[in-house]
Amino acid sequence: MSLGDELRYLRAFHGGGNLMEIEDEIGLDPGTLRMMEQRYCRVGEDDEELAKIAAYYGASLEKLQWHRERYRKALSAYLQEAMESEDAAGFELRTGEWMKGRVTWWDLGAFGLEPEGGGPFTVVQRHAVVDWEGVGA
């Protein structure tokens, strides 16, 4: 799960506050959190900023750094590679389930998966993918 998706998840569980108000409270430049939540590239390079955000949400800096490595474009690259190679791809979902199968399509919001060993075709939401095989490999 990307840092942006994790931050949105944390914000939702903190009452879904207004981004500008949170930025002001934390002491971040306007637009910092919005950019982190919505961009597809790797974001959150400034550990000092990230530490402030972690403290605000009661999360650990290490956890946010872990999500920083799982940025949306990295997932796109993995999906594309899996689709072209037709190899089985594995995903850990927010529900705790691991899902493995052949990726048949992907777009900016979701991807289609033919589960390994049969079962119904499944549309997985990208924002629900916590981790996938081969991150950082």
Add this chain to the structure above:
Amino acid sequence: MLGLATRLGIGRAALEEEIGKPPEALTQKEARDWNRELAKRSTEQKSTISRKRGYLPESVDSFELAYLLEQKDAGALLRFTLFDGQTFEGVVVGFSPYQITIRQPEGDEITLNKLAIVYYRKAGGEA
């Protein structure tokens, strides 16, 4: 070229059959022509989907839109699994970039926020 073909749902074997040889064996001009042809098809495919792109990452994008339209037209029964583990079954009656509305078997309609959905599939194990 292979990436473009994949985006169009054309596998390597089908592509080779259509162009008559492996892509690696094409001349530079042939490769350029085929790239142009595949790009044209890709544009045509996209242009059949008229919509306003959603602003947030969880919005319904092109492939999911096509899939949802297909399931809606077919009246397929889908089962949605949410972040909190709840599941809902129903046929798609409509959707926006951020929500999907389903009619449950007992007739009730419910609107699910895309952001709350983890995955969905056809109900009853149907592939």
